[in-house]
Protein backbone atom coordinates (compact mmCIF):
# COMPACT_ATOMS: atom_id res chain seq x y z
CA UNK A 1 0.00 0.00 0.00
CA UNK A 2 1.58 3.25 -1.15
CA UNK A 3 -0.69 5.46 0.96
CA UNK A 4 -1.22 5.16 4.72
CA UNK A 5 -1.86 7.31 7.77
CA UNK A 6 1.23 7.83 9.89
CA UNK A 7 0.88 9.97 13.04
CA UNK A 8 -2.60 10.85 11.81
CA UNK A 9 -1.39 12.33 8.50
CA UNK A 10 -1.74 10.61 5.15
CA UNK A 11 1.66 9.68 3.71
CA UNK A 12 2.85 8.47 0.35
CA UNK A 13 5.55 6.01 1.36
CA UNK A 14 7.49 7.95 3.96
CA UNK A 15 6.51 11.41 2.75
CA UNK A 16 3.69 13.46 4.30
CA UNK A 17 1.12 14.65 1.78
CA UNK A 18 0.60 17.73 3.95
CA UNK A 19 4.27 18.62 3.43
CA UNK A 20 3.95 18.18 -0.33
CA UNK A 21 0.81 20.33 -0.44
CA UNK A 22 2.46 23.03 1.70
CA UNK A 23 5.32 23.27 -0.75
CA UNK A 24 3.86 22.37 -4.18
CA UNK A 25 0.40 23.85 -3.53
CA UNK A 26 -2.97 22.38 -4.49
CA UNK A 27 -4.37 20.87 -6.61
CA UNK A 28 -1.46 18.56 -7.28
CA UNK A 29 -0.96 14.98 -8.48
CA UNK A 30 1.32 12.74 -6.41
CA UNK A 31 2.70 9.37 -7.57
CA UNK A 32 4.64 6.69 -5.75
CA UNK A 33 7.65 5.48 -7.75
CA UNK A 34 8.03 2.44 -5.49
CA UNK A 35 4.43 1.38 -6.10
CA UNK A 36 4.77 1.78 -9.88
CA UNK A 37 7.96 -0.29 -9.98
CA UNK A 38 6.48 -2.95 -7.71
CA UNK A 39 3.58 -3.48 -10.12
CA UNK A 40 5.80 -3.44 -13.18
CA UNK A 41 8.01 -6.10 -11.57
CA UNK A 42 4.92 -8.10 -10.60
CA UNK A 43 4.09 -8.40 -14.30
CA UNK A 44 7.64 -9.07 -15.36
CA UNK A 45 8.32 -11.69 -12.71
CA UNK A 46 5.00 -13.51 -13.11
CA UNK A 47 6.09 -14.55 -16.60
CA UNK A 48 9.14 -16.30 -15.15
CA UNK A 49 11.27 -17.81 -17.92
CA UNK A 50 8.60 -17.57 -20.60
CA UNK A 51 9.70 -15.17 -23.38
CA UNK A 52 7.76 -11.97 -22.80
CA UNK A 53 7.76 -8.19 -22.95
CA UNK A 54 5.76 -5.90 -20.69
CA UNK A 55 4.87 -2.79 -22.70
CA UNK A 56 3.58 -0.06 -20.42
CA UNK A 57 0.59 1.72 -22.00
CA UNK A 58 1.84 5.29 -22.17
CA UNK A 59 -1.62 6.80 -22.48
CA UNK A 60 -2.47 5.94 -18.85
CA UNK A 61 0.14 8.41 -17.59
CA UNK A 62 2.76 9.78 -19.94
CA UNK A 63 4.91 11.91 -17.62
CA UNK A 64 8.54 11.68 -18.77
CA UNK A 65 9.83 10.83 -15.30
CA UNK A 66 7.47 7.86 -15.03
CA UNK A 67 8.46 6.67 -18.49
CA UNK A 68 12.13 7.03 -17.54
CA UNK A 69 11.56 5.03 -14.36
CA UNK A 70 9.88 2.22 -16.30
CA UNK A 71 12.38 2.29 -19.15
CA UNK A 72 15.23 1.90 -16.65
CA UNK A 73 13.41 -1.10 -15.15
CA UNK A 74 13.35 -2.74 -18.60
CA UNK A 75 9.82 -1.92 -19.72
CA UNK A 76 8.77 -1.63 -23.32
CA UNK A 77 5.98 0.74 -24.29
CA UNK A 78 2.58 0.66 -25.94
CA UNK A 79 1.94 3.91 -27.79
CA UNK A 80 -1.10 5.24 -29.62
CA UNK A 81 0.35 8.33 -31.34
CA UNK A 82 3.49 9.90 -32.68
CA UNK A 83 3.42 12.21 -29.68
CA UNK A 84 3.67 9.23 -27.34
CA UNK A 85 6.61 7.87 -29.35
CA UNK A 86 8.31 11.25 -28.94
CA UNK A 87 7.79 11.02 -25.19
CA UNK A 88 9.18 7.47 -25.06
CA UNK A 89 12.28 8.53 -26.99
CA UNK A 90 12.77 11.63 -24.83
CA UNK A 91 12.54 9.42 -21.73
CA UNK A 92 15.25 7.11 -23.02
CA UNK A 93 12.78 4.32 -23.80
CA UNK A 94 13.77 1.62 -26.25
CA UNK A 95 11.86 1.96 -29.54
CA UNK A 96 12.65 -1.67 -30.37
CA UNK A 97 10.49 -2.64 -27.37
CA UNK A 98 7.68 -0.31 -28.43
CA UNK A 99 4.39 -1.32 -30.06
CA UNK A 100 2.12 1.13 -31.83
CA UNK A 101 -1.67 0.71 -31.56
CA UNK A 102 -4.59 2.83 -32.73
CA UNK A 103 -7.25 2.85 -35.44
CA UNK A 104 -6.19 6.09 -37.06
CA UNK A 105 -2.43 6.19 -37.56
CA UNK A 106 -1.38 8.87 -40.04
CA UNK A 107 1.31 8.44 -42.72
CA UNK A 108 3.46 10.92 -40.81
CA UNK A 109 3.19 8.91 -37.59
CA UNK A 110 3.92 5.64 -39.39
CA UNK A 111 7.05 7.11 -41.01
CA UNK A 112 8.21 8.46 -37.65
CA UNK A 113 7.76 5.00 -36.11
CA UNK A 114 9.53 3.29 -39.05
CA UNK A 115 12.45 5.68 -38.78
CA UNK A 116 12.80 4.78 -35.12
CA UNK A 117 12.54 1.02 -35.76
CA UNK A 118 9.71 0.25 -33.38
CA UNK A 119 9.04 -3.40 -32.52
CA UNK A 120 5.60 -3.81 -34.08
CA UNK A 121 2.67 -1.94 -35.55
CA UNK A 122 -0.52 -3.30 -34.04
CA UNK A 123 -2.51 -2.78 -37.18
CA UNK A 124 -6.26 -2.27 -37.06
CA UNK A 125 -7.44 -2.58 -40.67
CA UNK A 126 -6.51 -3.85 -44.10
CA UNK A 127 -6.22 -0.29 -45.40
CA UNK A 128 -3.69 0.45 -42.67
CA UNK A 129 -1.69 -2.68 -43.62
CA UNK A 130 -1.42 -1.38 -47.16
CA UNK A 131 -0.42 2.10 -46.00
CA UNK A 132 2.32 0.68 -43.75
CA UNK A 133 3.54 -1.58 -46.56
CA UNK A 134 3.71 1.33 -48.99
CA UNK A 135 5.60 3.59 -46.59
CA UNK A 136 8.00 0.78 -45.64
CA UNK A 137 8.69 0.19 -49.35
CA UNK A 138 9.30 3.92 -49.86
CA UNK A 139 11.94 3.83 -47.11
CA UNK A 140 13.40 0.48 -48.11
CA UNK A 141 12.56 -1.25 -44.82
CA UNK A 142 10.33 -4.06 -43.61
CA UNK A 143 7.73 -3.23 -40.97
CA UNK A 144 6.85 -5.79 -38.37
CA UNK A 145 3.09 -6.03 -38.04
CA UNK A 146 0.57 -7.75 -35.80
CA UNK A 147 -3.04 -7.57 -36.78
CA UNK A 148 -5.21 -6.36 -33.92
CA UNK A 149 -7.94 -8.91 -33.60
CA UNK A 150 -11.37 -8.10 -32.30
CA UNK A 151 -12.13 -11.38 -30.52
CA UNK A 152 -15.81 -10.58 -29.89
CA UNK A 153 -15.58 -10.97 -26.14
CA UNK A 154 -17.65 -8.91 -23.73
CA UNK A 155 -15.25 -7.30 -21.27
CA UNK A 156 -18.16 -6.33 -18.93
CA UNK A 157 -16.75 -2.91 -18.19
CA UNK A 158 -17.83 0.69 -18.83
CA UNK A 159 -19.07 1.02 -22.45
CA UNK A 160 -16.52 3.77 -23.26
CA UNK A 161 -13.56 1.55 -22.33
CA UNK A 162 -14.89 -1.73 -23.68
CA UNK A 163 -13.24 -2.45 -27.03
CA UNK A 164 -13.51 -6.15 -27.86
CA UNK A 165 -17.06 -6.51 -29.15
CA UNK A 166 -18.01 -6.84 -32.81
CA UNK A 167 -19.73 -3.43 -32.79
CA UNK A 168 -16.60 -1.59 -31.62
CA UNK A 169 -14.30 0.34 -33.96
CA UNK A 170 -11.20 -1.58 -32.87
CA UNK A 171 -9.34 -4.35 -34.64
CA UNK A 172 -10.31 -6.82 -37.34
CA UNK A 173 -13.16 -9.19 -36.65
CA UNK A 174 -11.81 -12.58 -35.63
CA UNK A 175 -13.86 -14.27 -38.35
CA UNK A 176 -12.04 -12.24 -41.04
CA UNK A 177 -8.52 -12.38 -39.67
CA UNK A 178 -7.31 -15.45 -41.56
CA UNK A 179 -8.43 -14.05 -44.89
CA UNK A 180 -6.71 -10.73 -44.16
CA UNK A 181 -3.42 -12.47 -43.29
CA UNK A 182 -3.70 -14.57 -46.46
CA UNK A 183 -4.22 -11.48 -48.62
CA UNK A 184 -1.46 -9.61 -46.79
CA UNK A 185 1.12 -12.23 -47.79
CA UNK A 186 1.49 -10.41 -51.11
CA UNK A 187 2.61 -7.21 -49.33
CA UNK A 188 6.38 -7.36 -49.60
CA UNK A 189 7.42 -4.85 -46.98
CA UNK A 190 5.58 -6.07 -43.94
CA UNK A 191 6.48 -9.02 -41.77
CA UNK A 192 3.34 -10.58 -40.31
CA UNK A 193 4.83 -12.05 -37.17
CA UNK A 194 2.29 -11.34 -34.51
CA UNK A 195 -1.32 -11.13 -33.45
CA UNK A 196 -2.64 -8.69 -30.90
CA UNK A 197 -5.82 -7.83 -29.04
CA UNK A 198 -7.06 -5.58 -26.24
CA UNK A 199 -10.61 -6.17 -25.08
CA UNK A 200 -11.07 -3.22 -22.76
CA UNK A 201 -10.01 -1.53 -19.58
CA UNK A 202 -10.79 -1.70 -15.86
CA UNK A 203 -11.49 -5.44 -15.99
CA UNK A 204 -12.29 -6.68 -12.50
CA UNK A 205 -13.56 -10.02 -13.74
CA UNK A 206 -10.76 -11.82 -15.59
CA UNK A 207 -12.89 -14.52 -17.23
CA UNK A 208 -13.28 -12.46 -20.45
CA UNK A 209 -9.48 -12.11 -20.55
CA UNK A 210 -9.01 -15.88 -20.19
CA UNK A 211 -11.64 -16.53 -22.85
CA UNK A 212 -9.69 -14.15 -25.10
CA UNK A 213 -6.41 -16.01 -24.52
CA UNK A 214 -8.09 -19.27 -25.56
CA UNK A 215 -9.57 -17.70 -28.70
CA UNK A 216 -6.27 -16.10 -29.62
CA UNK A 217 -4.27 -19.30 -29.11
CA UNK A 218 -6.69 -21.18 -31.34
CA UNK A 219 -6.31 -18.42 -33.93
CA UNK A 220 -2.50 -18.62 -33.75
CA UNK A 221 -2.78 -22.36 -34.44
CA UNK A 222 -4.98 -21.76 -37.50
CA UNK A 223 -2.71 -19.01 -38.85
CA UNK A 224 0.37 -21.17 -38.44
CA UNK A 225 -1.27 -24.04 -40.25
CA UNK A 226 -2.03 -21.57 -43.06
CA UNK A 227 1.72 -20.91 -43.28
CA UNK A 228 1.81 -17.60 -41.37
CA UNK A 229 4.78 -17.85 -39.00
CA UNK A 230 3.31 -16.16 -35.93
CA UNK A 231 5.99 -15.55 -33.32
CA UNK A 232 4.33 -13.30 -30.80
CA UNK A 233 0.96 -12.84 -29.17
CA UNK A 234 0.12 -9.45 -27.66
CA UNK A 235 -2.73 -9.68 -25.16
CA UNK A 236 -3.16 -5.94 -24.54
CA UNK A 237 -3.80 -4.37 -21.15
CA UNK A 238 -6.94 -3.92 -19.17
CA UNK A 239 -6.52 -5.28 -15.66
CA UNK A 240 -8.60 -3.21 -13.29
CA UNK A 241 -7.80 -1.45 -10.04
CA UNK A 242 -9.89 -1.09 -6.87
CA UNK A 243 -11.57 2.30 -7.00
CA UNK A 244 -14.14 1.43 -4.33
CA UNK A 245 -13.27 -0.16 -0.99
CA UNK A 246 -15.39 -3.17 -1.92
CA UNK A 247 -13.72 -3.66 -5.34
CA UNK A 248 -11.33 -6.56 -5.60
CA UNK A 249 -8.58 -5.85 -8.13
CA UNK A 250 -7.32 -8.96 -9.90
CA UNK A 251 -3.91 -10.10 -8.71
CA UNK A 252 -1.30 -9.41 -11.41
CA UNK A 253 0.69 -12.48 -10.36
CA UNK A 254 -2.38 -14.74 -10.56
CA UNK A 255 -3.63 -13.46 -13.91
CA UNK A 256 -0.22 -13.55 -15.59
CA UNK A 257 0.47 -16.93 -13.97
CA UNK A 258 -2.75 -18.30 -15.46
CA UNK A 259 -1.89 -16.86 -18.87
CA UNK A 260 1.59 -18.33 -18.60
CA UNK A 261 0.13 -21.81 -18.04
CA UNK A 262 -2.17 -21.44 -21.05
CA UNK A 263 0.58 -20.36 -23.44
CA UNK A 264 3.19 -22.86 -22.25
CA UNK A 265 4.48 -25.02 -25.08
CA UNK A 266 3.07 -22.74 -27.80
CA UNK A 267 6.49 -21.29 -28.72
CA UNK A 268 5.16 -17.75 -28.57
CA UNK A 269 6.61 -14.58 -27.12
CA UNK A 270 3.86 -13.00 -25.03
CA UNK A 271 3.43 -9.27 -24.80
CA UNK A 272 1.12 -7.39 -22.48
CA UNK A 273 0.25 -3.69 -22.44
CA UNK A 274 -0.80 -2.75 -18.91
CA UNK A 275 -1.45 0.90 -18.09
CA UNK A 276 -3.99 1.46 -15.35
CA UNK A 277 -2.92 -1.53 -13.26
CA UNK A 278 0.65 -0.17 -13.08
CA UNK A 279 0.00 3.48 -12.26
CA UNK A 280 -3.64 3.78 -11.14
CA UNK A 281 -3.31 3.01 -7.45
CA UNK A 282 0.09 4.71 -7.27
CA UNK A 283 -1.40 8.20 -7.60
CA UNK A 284 -3.61 10.65 -5.74
CA UNK A 285 -4.91 14.10 -6.57
CA UNK A 286 -4.44 16.47 -3.64
CA UNK A 287 -7.06 19.16 -3.29
CA UNK A 288 -8.08 21.69 -0.68
CA UNK A 289 -11.60 22.45 0.56
CA UNK A 290 -12.56 26.01 -0.36
CA UNK A 291 -16.09 26.19 1.01
CA UNK A 292 -18.95 24.18 2.40
CA UNK A 293 -22.17 25.22 0.80
CA UNK A 294 -25.60 24.20 2.03
CA UNK A 295 -28.56 24.49 -0.34
CA UNK A 296 -32.16 23.57 0.54
CA UNK A 297 -31.61 20.16 -1.07
CA UNK A 298 -27.98 19.30 -0.64
CA UNK A 299 -24.67 20.02 0.91
CA UNK A 300 -21.69 20.74 -1.35
CA UNK A 301 -18.02 20.61 -0.57
CA UNK A 302 -16.37 23.01 -3.00
CA UNK A 303 -12.73 22.06 -3.57
CA UNK A 304 -9.97 23.64 -5.67
CA UNK A 305 -9.67 20.66 -8.06
CA UNK A 306 -12.20 20.30 -10.85
CA UNK A 307 -13.28 18.24 -13.83
CA UNK A 308 -10.52 19.80 -15.93
CA UNK A 309 -7.99 18.24 -13.52
CA UNK A 310 -9.72 14.86 -13.18
CA UNK A 311 -12.48 14.16 -15.67
CA UNK A 312 -13.08 10.49 -14.84
CA UNK A 313 -16.14 11.07 -12.59
CA UNK A 314 -17.79 13.27 -15.24
CA UNK A 315 -16.78 11.16 -18.25
CA UNK A 316 -17.14 7.60 -16.97
CA UNK A 317 -19.27 8.11 -13.84
CA UNK A 318 -16.29 6.68 -12.02
CA UNK A 319 -15.91 6.48 -8.30
CA UNK A 320 -12.81 7.81 -6.55
CA UNK A 321 -12.49 7.55 -2.79
CA UNK A 322 -11.91 11.00 -1.30
CA UNK A 323 -10.25 11.01 2.10
CA UNK A 324 -8.97 13.74 4.41
CA UNK A 325 -5.18 14.08 4.61
CA UNK A 326 -5.45 14.75 8.37
CA UNK A 327 -7.09 11.69 9.88
CA UNK A 328 -10.33 12.88 11.50
CA UNK A 329 -10.38 12.45 15.31
CA UNK A 330 -14.08 12.04 15.96
CA UNK A 331 -16.01 10.16 13.34
CA UNK A 332 -18.37 12.93 12.36
CA UNK A 333 -19.82 12.08 8.95
CA UNK A 334 -21.55 14.13 6.28
CA UNK A 335 -23.41 13.46 3.05
CA UNK A 336 -22.26 15.78 0.26
CA UNK A 337 -21.36 16.33 -3.35
CA UNK A 338 -17.69 17.16 -3.82
CA UNK A 339 -17.53 19.73 -6.61
CA UNK A 340 -14.97 21.99 -8.26
CA UNK A 341 -15.03 25.59 -9.47
CA UNK A 342 -15.76 24.82 -13.15
CA UNK A 343 -18.98 26.24 -14.57
CA UNK A 344 -20.67 22.93 -15.40
CA UNK A 345 -23.06 20.80 -13.42
CA UNK A 346 -20.95 17.86 -14.62
CA UNK A 347 -18.07 19.22 -12.59
CA UNK A 348 -18.06 16.86 -9.64
CA UNK A 349 -15.52 14.55 -8.09
CA UNK A 350 -18.13 12.68 -6.02
CA UNK A 351 -21.88 12.72 -5.68
CA UNK A 352 -24.05 11.92 -2.67
CA UNK A 353 -20.94 10.73 -0.90
CA UNK A 354 -20.99 9.82 2.74
CA UNK A 355 -17.65 10.90 4.09
CA UNK A 356 -15.90 12.30 7.16
CA UNK A 357 -17.02 15.88 7.88
CA UNK A 358 -14.39 18.33 6.65
CA UNK A 359 -14.00 22.07 7.08
CA UNK A 360 -12.78 24.76 4.68
CA UNK A 361 -8.99 24.65 4.45
CA UNK A 362 -8.87 20.88 4.89
CA UNK A 363 -6.68 18.90 2.52
CA UNK A 364 -8.22 15.95 0.74
CA UNK A 365 -6.75 13.15 -1.33
CA UNK A 366 -8.70 11.90 -4.32
CA UNK A 367 -7.49 8.31 -4.41
CA UNK A 368 -6.48 5.98 -7.24
CA UNK A 369 -5.91 8.88 -9.61
CA UNK A 370 -2.58 7.82 -11.14
CA UNK A 371 -4.08 6.53 -14.39
CA UNK A 372 -6.16 8.54 -16.86
CA UNK A 373 -5.96 11.50 -14.47
CA UNK A 374 -3.42 14.13 -15.45
CA UNK A 375 -3.26 12.89 -19.07
CA UNK A 376 -6.94 13.73 -19.55
CA UNK A 377 -6.66 17.12 -17.88
CA UNK A 378 -7.24 20.33 -19.78
CA UNK A 379 -7.15 24.09 -19.45
CA UNK A 380 -10.94 24.37 -19.53
CA UNK A 381 -12.11 27.56 -17.80
CA UNK A 382 -8.53 28.81 -18.31
CA UNK A 383 -7.31 26.84 -15.37
CA UNK A 384 -3.55 26.18 -15.45
CA UNK A 385 -2.76 22.47 -15.35
CA UNK A 386 -1.62 21.24 -11.97
CA UNK A 387 1.85 20.01 -11.02
CA UNK A 388 2.88 16.38 -10.72
CA UNK A 389 5.05 15.08 -7.92
CA UNK A 390 7.01 11.84 -7.71
CA UNK A 391 7.77 10.27 -4.34
CA UNK A 392 10.78 7.97 -4.22
CA UNK A 393 11.49 6.46 -0.81
CA UNK A 394 11.84 9.33 1.65
CA UNK A 395 12.25 12.03 -1.01
CA UNK A 396 9.97 13.78 -3.44
CA UNK A 397 10.34 16.08 -6.40
CA UNK A 398 8.21 17.96 -8.90
CA UNK A 399 8.18 16.13 -12.22
CA UNK A 400 5.96 18.66 -13.97
CA UNK A 401 5.62 22.20 -12.75
CA UNK A 402 2.33 23.97 -12.32
CA UNK A 403 1.40 25.89 -15.43
CA UNK A 404 1.54 29.67 -15.26
CA UNK A 405 -0.88 32.22 -16.65
CA UNK A 406 1.59 32.79 -19.52
CA UNK A 407 1.43 29.06 -20.33
CA UNK A 408 -2.32 29.47 -20.81
CA UNK A 409 -1.96 31.81 -23.78
CA UNK A 410 1.22 30.38 -25.32
CA UNK A 411 0.73 29.86 -29.03
CA UNK A 412 -2.32 32.11 -29.33
Ligand SMILES: *Cc1c(COP(=O)(O)O)cnc(C)c1O
Pocket residue numbers: 057059060078101102198200201202236237238239273274275276277371
Ligand atom coordinates in the same frame (compact mmCIF):
# COMPACT_ATOMS: atom_id res chain seq x y z
C1 LIG B 1 -5.65 1.72 -23.41
C2 LIG B 1 -4.92 0.58 -23.97
C3 LIG B 1 -4.12 -0.22 -23.15
C4 LIG B 1 -4.01 -0.01 -21.66
O1 LIG B 1 -5.18 -0.31 -20.98
P1 LIG B 1 -5.22 -0.34 -19.39
O2 LIG B 1 -6.61 -0.65 -19.09
O3 LIG B 1 -4.81 1.01 -18.91
O4 LIG B 1 -4.28 -1.41 -18.95
C5 LIG B 1 -3.42 -1.25 -23.74
N1 LIG B 1 -3.50 -1.49 -25.08
C6 LIG B 1 -4.27 -0.74 -25.89
C7 LIG B 1 -4.31 -1.06 -27.33
C8 LIG B 1 -5.00 0.31 -25.37
O5 LIG B 1 -5.77 1.04 -26.19
